Amino acid sequence: MKAIRIENPGVDYRLALDETPMPRPGAGEVLIQVRAAGVNRADISQAQGRYPPPPGASDILGMEVSGEIAEAGEGVAEWQVGQQVCALLAGGGYAEFCAAPAECVLPVPKGIGVVDAAGLPEAYFTVWANLLMAAQLKSGERVLIHGGSSGIGTAAIQLCAARAHEVFTTAGSGNKCAACEALGATHAINYREEDFVDVVKKATGGRGVDVILDMVGGDYIQRNIAAAAVWGRIVNIAYQSGSKATVDFSSVLMKRLSLLATTLRSRTNAEKAAIRNAVLREVWPLIEAGSIKPVTDSLFPIAEAQAAHARMAKSEHIGKILLTL
Numbered sequence: 001m002k003a004i005r006i007e008n009p010g011v012d013y014r015l016a017l018d019e020t021p022m023p024r025p026g027a028g029e030v031l032i033q034v035r036a037a038g039v040n041r042a043d044i045s046q047a048q049g050r051y052p053p054p055p056g057a058s059d060i061l062g063m064e065v066s067g068e069i070a071e072a073g074e075g076v077a078e079w080q081v082g083q084q085v086c087a088l089l090a091g092g093g094y095a096e097f098c099a100a101p102a103e104c105v106l107p108v109p110k111g112i113g114v115v116d117a118a119g120l121p122e123a124y125f126t127v128w129a130n131l132l133m134a135a136q137l138k139s140g141e142r143v144l145i146h147g148g149s150s151g152i153g154t155a156a157i158q159l160c161a162a163r164a165h166e167v168f169t170t171a172g173s174g175n176k177c178a179a180c181e182a183l184g185a186t187h188a189i190n191y192r193e194e195d196f197v198d199v200v201k202k203a204t205g206g207r208g209v210d211v212i213l214d215m216v217g218g219d220y221i222q223r224n225i226a227a228a229a230v231w232g233r234i235v236n237i238a239y240q241s242g243s244k245a246t247v248d249f250s251s252v253l254m255k256r257l258s259l260l261a262t263t264l265r266s267r268t269n270a271e272k273a274a275i276r277n278a279v280l281r282e283v284w285p286l287i288e289a290g291s292i293k294p295v296t297d298s299l300f301p302i303a304e305a306q307a308a309h310a311r312m313a314k315s316e317h318i319g320k321i322l323l324t325l
């Protein structure tokens with residue numbers, strides 16, 4: 001089969017389409033004929049040699065796909081050959097075929113095209129696992145989502161808006177802020193022009209937000225603490241601006257805050273299954289009802305994976321970049 005190979009891992013990596021052996025579905029796995037694969041920022045880190053796949057995972061890039069079940073491995077009764085699905089993977093998605101644990105597979109939501117569905121798993125697993133499971137977001141609470149125009153951000157805004165939360169978000173241009181508001185953000189803050197702490201404080205009468213989803217880190221660590229309400233929860237999924245900071249923790253104490261951080265990729269299949277089940281129960285009906293839509297920024301044929309990565313690296317996109325097969 002054809003798959004993307006990383007020619008020279010490192011800052012000047014090159015992605016090339018090459019022949020490689022077909023994967024075989026192990027016990028409890030399915031083989032998926034891939035129609036589209038989601039591009040994630042972590043793929044860039046992996047190609048640069050900074051984020052190796054977890055032990056046992058394919059070393060081919062790609063953490064989410066959509067397509068058709070081509071074969072069910074031993075012990076898999078849940079999925080049948082020909083069914084249209086999307087799946088979260090620990091790796092292997094930039095390829096014509098990939099193996100996926102059966103418990104990380106979901107049906108393509110009704111009314112959604114199979115290609116667009118490739119952009120759903122990583123974003124909604126991550127958003128659910130962090131906002132609802134880790135940060136325990138409750139009905140009526142206010143949220144702040146950093147990086148609102150990212151794949152993760154566009155999903156988080158829509159999910160929170162669909163569940164009637166007041167949503168603050170940050171993005172790096174007026175155009176991106178307008179897109180975030182169209183997705184349901186109540187206050188989109190251009191972080192290059194405004195201080196999100198000031199905007200949050202002013203709009204909430206000094207109270208702050210209950211839950212913050214952060215992918216930035218660096219100086220946002222202290223500023224998130226300032227923007228959080230009493231009993232607030234701050235959950236980091238990345239530290240793009242740095243994982244080291246000098247922090248005054250007195251407000252963490254006085255406001256009784258929780259600082260959390262999680263990763264998804266290295267979790268056990270049992271943990272991912274619990275997230276999959278919640279996403280299927282709580283998010284898929286919102287997608288099928290039209291309250292949440294996939295936000296596909298652009299499609300690139302898989303042979304142009306390098307150009308897809310370049311678009312993400314320049315942060316030109318809003319939503320998900322997908323590779324098609």
Ligand SMILES: NC(=O)c1ccc[n+]([C@@H]2O[C@H](COP(=O)([O-])OP(=O)(O)OC[C@H]3O[C@@H](n4cnc5c(N)ncnc54)[C@H](OP(=O)(O)O)[C@@H]3O)[C@@H](O)[C@H]2O)c1
Nearest residue numbers: 040041126147150151152171172215237238262263264315
């Ligand atoms: N821990 C986990 O389990 C997990 C799972 C999935 C993803 N992630 C992480 O989540 C992040 C988003 O992933 P993605 O694939 O959706 O990537 P993406 O679409 O490339 O998103 C990156 C976003 O970061 C934003 N950003 C950068 N600096 C910022 C700043 N100072 N303030 C506000 N926003 C800023 C960018 O916004 P502008 O373009 O407007 O600057 C961009 O929207 C990545 O860092 C990824 O590694 C973590």
